[in-house]
Amino acid sequence: MRFKSLKIFFLLLCILVPTFVTFAPSAANYEESYSFQMQYGLLGQKLYVSILSSLYNYYGNMTHVVFSDSDYQQFITPQTVKPIADVLRKATQNLPNNDEQFADAVLTMVHQIPYVVTGVEYPVETIVNNSGDCVGLSLLAASIMKAGGLDVILIRYEGINPGHINVGVYLPYTPAYHSLLLTPTGFSYNNRTYWTAEATPKMDWKVGDQSDMVANAKAVVVSLDDSESSPPGQVSARLGSQLQSSYISANLSSAPSNLLNTTRGFTISGSIYPALAGQTVTIYIYQNESSNTNFQALTDIDGQYSFVWNFNSSGTYYVTASWSGNSEYTGADSNTVSIFVGPESFVQFQTPDYNYILVNTTFAYYIMGPTIQLKQSLPPLQGVKNFQSLSLQTNITFSYSFIILQTGHPVSNIISKVITIPAHQENISIGRHMPPLIQNFSAQNLLVPEEIPDNMGPLTLPEDINETINNQFCFQLQNNGYNNYSLSMRDLNAYDIENFTTDKAANTALLNVSSSLQQNIWYRVTENISDSQLTAQIKDSNGTTLGTIATYPGETSLFLLAGNNVDSAVIMQDFQVQIPYVPPHEKATNNSNWLLPAIILVVVLIASFSVAAVYVRRKKRHNLPRSL
Numbered sequence: 001m002r003f004k005s006l007k008i009f010f011l012l013l014c015i016l017v018p019t020f021v022t023f024a025p026s027a028a029n030y031e032e033s034y035s036f037q038m039q040y041g042l043l044g045q046k047l048y049v050s051i052l053s054s055l056y057n058y059y060g061n062m063t064h065v066v067f068s069d070s071d072y073q074q075f076i077t078p079q080t081v082k083p084i085a086d087v088l089r090k091a092t093q094n095l096p097n098n099d100e101q102f103a104d105a106v107l108t109m110v111h112q113i114p115y116v117v118t119g120v121e122y123p124v125e126t127i128v129n130n131s132g133d134c135v136g137l138s139l140l141a142a143s144i145m146k147a148g149g150l151d152v153i154l155i156r157y158e159g160i161n162p163g164h165i166n167v168g169v170y171l172p173y174t175p176a177y178h179s180l181l182l183t184p185t186g187f188s189y190n191n192r193t194y195w196t197a198e199a200t201p202k203m204d205w206k207v208g209d210q211s212d213m214v215a216n217a218k219a220v221v222v223s224l225d226d227s228e229s230s231p232p233g234q235v236s237a238r239l240g241s242q243l244q245s246s247y248i249s250a251n252l253s254s255a256p257s258n259l260l261n262t263t264r265g266f267t268i269s270g271s272i273y274p275a276l277a278g279q280t281v282t283i284y285i286y287q288n289e290s291s292n293t294n295f296q297a298l299t300d301i302d303g304q305y306s307f308v309w310n311f312n313s314s315g316t317y318y319v320t321a322s323w324s325g326n327s328e329y330t331g332a333d334s335n336t337v338s339i340f341v342g343p344e345s346f347v348q349f350q351t352p353d354y355n356y357i358l359v360n361t362t363f364a365y366y367i368m369g370p371t372i373q374l375k376q377s378l379p380p381l382q383g384v385k386n387f388q389s390l391s392l393q394t395n396i397t398f399s400y401s402f403i404i405l406q407t408g409h410p411v412s413n414i415i416s417k418v419i420t421i422p423a424h425q426e427n428i429s430i431g432r433h434m435p436p437l438i439q440n441f442s443a444q445n446l447l448v449p450e451e452i453p454d455n456m457g458p459l460t461l462p463e464d465i466n467e468t469i470n471n472q473f474c475f476q477l478q479n480n481g482y483n484n485y486s487l488s489m490r491d492l493n494a495y496d497i498e499n500f501t502t503d504k505a506a507n508t509a510l511l512n513v514s515s516s517l518q519q520n521i522w523y524r525v526t527e528n529i530s531d532s533q534l535t536a537q538i539k540d541s542n543g544t545t546l547g548t549i550a551t552y553p554g555e556t557s558l559f560l561l562a563g564n565n566v567d568s569a570v571i572m573q574d575f576q577v578q579i580p581y582v583p584p585h586e587k588a589t590n591n592s593n594w595l596l597p598a599i600i601l602v603v604v605l606i607a608s609f610s611v612a613a614v615y616v617r618r619k620k621r622h623n624l625p626r627s628l
Contacts, residue, residue, distance in 0.1 A: 168194030184208030275303030342565025
């Protein structure tokens with residue numbers, strides 16, 4: 001059952017114990033192994049395969065819908081599984097009829113994956129999940145065969161219930177190693193004969209073998225000419241011995257100042273171990289836990305890489321760097337870094353009657369020549385109110401690190417001038433069946449830019465725009481009741497902060513260290529949650545305490561105000577739940593309060609592992625294919 005029981009154990013562990021996905025290091029690689037005994041010259045060796053969590057997540061976030069036969073092509077990922085194909089190709093290259101022997105070796109590997117009805121999945125998912133039906137197993141086999149240079153198709157059978165899919169392999173001759181009791185079966189397509197290759201594990205099928213269950217079904221050929229060509233990464237594979245571990249780091253810093261004058265961005269850099277030159281590092285960037293992009297950079301002679309990332313919008317991003325490894329080393333994922341990007345700075349002009357700024361022209365209230373034209377728009381430059389929130393339990397101590405980085409420069413050197421808007425009248429509509437109201441406007445002088453930059457326009461704003469913009473970044477620890485707590489990353493405006501400090505009904509404790517914090521310096525926050533109190537402490541990189549705070553009875557929120565977030569971002573990482581928290585007044589009298597919950601947790605975990613092991617044994621015993 002290889003790693004199946006461990007996977008179920010860790011699944012149960014994740015359910016029982018709180019996890020903090022976005023702040024924890026990326027999960028360990030997925031490892032699988034496949035036996036070949038004396039076949040294909042492999043001399044009883046094992047094939048070891050390692051798959052990065054980032055690669056598995058990448059394919060998990062892609063579409064899994066098939067509307068027509070042509071959609072199967074997007075699930076064929078030969079470059080992703082090419083290291084597996086290279087290993088099997090090398091082992092079979094000196095054998096007679098090596099194309100056929102290679103294809104049979106691929107089938108032998110795929111046959112070791114248990115048959116489970118899963119539907120269409122990407123090959124990486126089938127390997128990691130260690131399960132698949134005829135679709136998923138055939139997509140995996142076809143991908144590896146195609147990566148090894150074979151011409152393959154899918155063969156879909158109609159007229160049977162349930163339907164079925166297997167692989168077709170082109171060979172210029174009748175298969176020599178098919179099962180003795182079966183006549184080789186092939187299908188003609190594009191003047192070539194493609195021999196059936198059954199990927200399901202009912203028996204040790206060889207190229208050319210076909211089950212009697214599909215012998216009379218109508219066969220439909222599915223071309224695989226347009227398969228994926230540029231994946232973000234690869235699996236790593238090795239024959240005979242396990243792959244060695246590797247490592248990759250990821251750090252964020254402000255982009256070069258000359259770049260920040262024209263755009264917003266970060267420099268993402270790090271290194272890999274072993275320190276190899278010319279290695280491709282993939283940088284995955286997820287925004288708001290949904291949309292994602294990836295970029296690539298090459299390592300230098302010291303194994304270091306660097307990439308300047310430009311972004312267009314405020315919000316929450318998650319960054320992970322990944323190296324796919326090679327024939328000696330597994331790949332590696334870096335820690336996942338959370339980024340909270342604040343609003344972009346603005347140029348503001350103000351008179352006693354008007355207050356307006358330069359922003360993208362998608363917003364409105366433009367001043368056009370001597371008249372004012374009003375256009376509808378959403379409230380501008382409010383920034384992100386809530387970045388993220390994590391659920392927490394009571395009686396724990398946790399900590400995290402953060403740094404504030406600059407992401408842009410305020411627009412400066414704007415030459416201004418005074419314009420006069422003459423007195424005029426405007427018709428104001430007051431109802432569908434009412435005549436318009438005529439309103440007189442007196443002449444007025446306005447301070448405006450001499451030249452408005454491209455894609456920019458003056459926008460009228462409330463006089464208190466500096467008060468209403470969400471530009472003060474903070475961490476909020478909140479007691480939501482019923483032993484339900486949360487840590488939230490938020491942006492506050494001046495009114496929010498004033499309410500917290502003056503309104504006793506807010507039930508909030510506020511620790512304002514914004515004036516003490518500097519950019520490009522890491523800070524460490526440690527917070528405690530008990531049934532009666534929330535506490536927080538912040539230290540700088542030298543371990544000097546910058547502030548501490550604790551809630552009083554009745555206070556349910558604790559705010560740590562970190563600084564202005566305009567044209568900057570907060571990078572957060574290394575979130576750790578450290579120890580069960582025991583309030584100081586209880587330590588001297590009851591040092592064993594944490595022991596009983598710990599014992600209960602251990603017992604539950606042991607029981608869960610036992611249940612998982614029994615489940616796997618029973619499932620393996622009864623997990624026969626429902627169909628071919």
